Amino acid sequence: MAFENGHFTTSSASTAVAQFHLLTNVSKPTWVAVGTQVPVPTQVALQTLVPAVTRFHDPEPCIQDSSVTLETQSAPKLHQGYTRLPNSILMSIASGRLIRSEMQVLLVIARFTISFQKRHAPLSKAVLERQTGLRGPAVLQAITTLEAKGLIEKIPGDQHRPNQLGLVFDDEWDFFGKPRTEKPKPTWVAPGTQVPPPTQVGTATPAWVPPATSPLVAAAT
Helix, strand or coil: CEEECCEEECCCHHHHHHHHHHHHCCCCCCCCCCCCCCCCCCCCCCCCCCCCCCCCCCCHHHHHCHHHHHHHHHHHHCCCCCCCCCHHHHHHHHCCCCCHHHHHHHHHHHHHHCCCCCCCEECCHHHHHHHHCCCHHHHHHHHHHHHHCCCEEEECCCCCCCCEEEECCCCCCCCCCCCCCCCCCCCCCCCCCCCCCCCCCCCCCCCCCCCCCCHHHHHHC
């Protein structure tokens, strides 16, 4: 059946179906292949654990941190007590030979060495920066100048150990404040030299002396 000129007319079934699809604009059904299945996701067992990452302890950074450790342990005592300075260091400061940054670094080195009875102390650039308020280049320049002037000595460190810094003392200055006791030098004896044993002196036997004769006895005789 079709609608033409205001009247319905009869047509074949195929024509009617075709016209019905054109009027309703129904899309063709999507064909799905039979047997196509979506795979089920594999379940992970609860006992399956990711192995933990093994962390190896490197002892070398601890050595590098010795400078910070010394600073931390000394912090409560840095503003207490007194520090003895050798006169050579004191007069170098008083004479105007040193600029401000050099005096600051020199006094900090003295504080961390003499006060704790150490000849050298691990003092990194970062620790000296915090204790003096100076920037890194100024700290390094002060260390170089003080070393060139013969006021401090440096034991170079490496990537694992900080520099060891200490003052240069005069020979007559007592570092620990205790009297120095010099050990007697051992007497050198030439090899093969033997001291002969002492000769014993014999004791002489006193001779017998007859008693003296009385004069009266002699006259009677």
